[in-house]
Amino acid sequence: MTLAAIGEGMLEVFDAGDGSARFSFGGDTLNTAVYLARLGAPVAYITALGDDPYSHEMARQWEIEGIDTGAILRAPGDVPGLYTIRVNDRGERSFLYWRSAAPVKRLFSLPGGNALARSLAGYRWLYFSGITLMVLNAPDREAFRAALQCARAAGCRIAFDSNYRARGWESASVAVEQMAPFIALADIVLPGLDDEQALHGFATPEAAIAFYRAQGIREIVVKQGHRGAHIAAEGQVTWLPANAVSRVVDSTAAGDAFNAGYLARRMLGDGPVDAARFGAEIAAVVVQNPGAIIERARMASFIGALAHRFAADTGAHHAS
Numbered sequence: 001m002t003l004a005a006i007g008e009g010m011l012e013v014f015d016a017g018d019g020s021a022r023f024s025f026g027g028d029t030l031n032t033a034v035y036l037a038r039l040g041a042p043v044a045y046i047t048a049l050g051d052d053p054y055s056h057e058m059a060r061q062w063e064i065e066g067i068d069t070g071a072i073l074r075a076p077g078d079v080p081g082l083y084t085i086r087v088n089d090r091g092e093r094s095f096l097y098w099r100s101a102a103p104v105k106r107l108f109s110l111p112g113g114n115a116l117a118r119s120l121a122g123y124r125w126l127y128f129s130g131i132t133l134m135v136l137n138a139p140d141r142e143a144f145r146a147a148l149q150c151a152r153a154a155g156c157r158i159a160f161d162s163n164y165r166a167r168g169w170e171s172a173s174v175a176v177e178q179m180a181p182f183i184a185l186a187d188i189v190l191p192g193l194d195d196e197q198a199l200h201g202f203a204t205p206e207a208a209i210a211f212y213r214a215q216g217i218r219e220i221v222v223k224q225g226h227r228g229a230h231i232a233a234e235g236q237v238t239w240l241p242a243n244a245v246s247r248v249v250d251s252t253a254a255g256d257a258f259n260a261g262y263l264a265r266r267m268l269g270d271g272p273v274d275a276a277r278f279g280a281e282i283a284a285v286v287v288q289n290p291g292a293i294i295e296r297a298r299m300a301s302f303i304g305a306l307a308h309r310f311a312a313d314t315g316a317h318h319a320s
Contacts, residue, residue: 001267001313002042002068003125005033006144007132008104009047009062010081010097011054014291017086025058026083026292028131028163031253034293035260035282037066040307041267044068044123048103048110050078071119073110075103081135085252087290093252097167104135108143117147121154125267127259129161130195133178134168141178148185159263161255162191164199172199183212188219188266190259196222205230209237221262221276223255229280233272240276243284253292258283268309 007029014022029045036043045067049055051074058080059069081099088094103110108117120126126148133141152158160182169175176199183189189212196208205222209232212220220232226248228241261279266272282302289298296303 001124001310002044003036003127003263003267004044004046004071004120004123005029005036006046006107006120006126006128008081008099008102008135009045009049009058010083010099010102011058012292013082013084015084015086021084022291024291024293025061026253027081028129028161028253028256029127030062031256031292032127032260032263033067034062034065035257035286036264038296038299038303039260039264039282040304040310041260041264042068042310044071046071046107046116046120048073048075048078048107049080050074050103051076052079055080071116073103073107073112073116075106075110078103080104085250085291087250087252090248093250099135102135105137106140107136108140108147109137113140113143117143118150120147121151121156123151123156125157125159125263126151127159127161127263128182129163130175130179131163131165131168133182134165134175145181145185148182152185157187158185159188159190159259160186161259162189162195162199163255164195166198175199183215183217186217188221188263189217190221190223190255190262192223192225192255193227194225206237219272221272223258225251225254229258229276231272231276238273238276240273240280243280245284245288248287250290251287254283254287256292257286264306268306268313 008027009030010027012024012026033045081102083097196202202208222230231238258279261282262275265275
């Protein structure tokens with residue numbers, strides 16, 4: 001029951017604040033894919049990279065994490081996007097991006113892009129975000145929408161996080177307009193309340209839930225950082241408090257990690273509230289460590305935590 005995450009994998013430069021820096025990789029959907037793989041979930045990542053040393057090294061590291069990279073397209077002569085992170089003494093982060101020529105913008109118009117679009121219907125689950133839509137050129141965005149329609153018709157479950165980055169859109173209203181047809185195709189939405197406030201002016205999780213319910217979405221998780229999350233599913237709304245942490249070191253990728261835990265448990269058939277509790281546990285670990293992708297040792301208790309359940313699920317499907 002492989003999940004494919006679609007989006008932009010970027011080279012990450014973490015600014016330590018003392019003149020030194022650390023190279024890694026990140027990107028919202030990629031972060032979720034890595035944490036899914038660490039949990040033991042079968043996950044593929046779909047993006048486009050160049051043929052430069054950094055692209056090769058990133059793909060190699062993703063494979064080491066256990067991610068299926070077989071669907072990644074390569075654009076000779078291109079290089080991936082890059083971003084830097086600075087973190088203040090309260091654990092809040094700021095970013096700068098260099099991504100204007102990243103090959104992922106042409107994901108579905110590169111050689112092999114048409115076949116890639118058709119292949120989406122072969123996955124059991126698909127996950128993408130508002131940033132996925134932001135980075136795609138307009139024709140590629142439309143090709144992606146058509147591919148999602150086919151995938152949904154084939155029985156694929158679709159999850160969406162409205163991740164909004166104002167600098168990447170002409171305006172919030174344009175972002176809302178472009179996201180609308182994709183929201184209509186989603187089974188699960190995982191928005192952050194901060195993004196919903198920037199996009200729609202929603203000040204409360206109840207307002208965001210009402211909006212998505214009006215779009216026909218039956219499973220909604222509104223994340224609110226240290227204020228917890230509201231889960232609207234199965235005809236009721238449940239508030240789940242955030243897990244207490246001693247100190248927030250870096251809030252980068254907290255929502256992405258939550259999404260990984262949530263989706264992993266939902267892939268196994270667990271209920272939305274239990275899935276959200278698990279997502280909150282992982283997010284609590286991630287915020288206490290630096291970087292979008294924390295060291296494996298820092299989440300040792302989660303590594304492979306669900307692998308046996310996925311193996312049993314696969315065996316049951318094969319037996320049937």
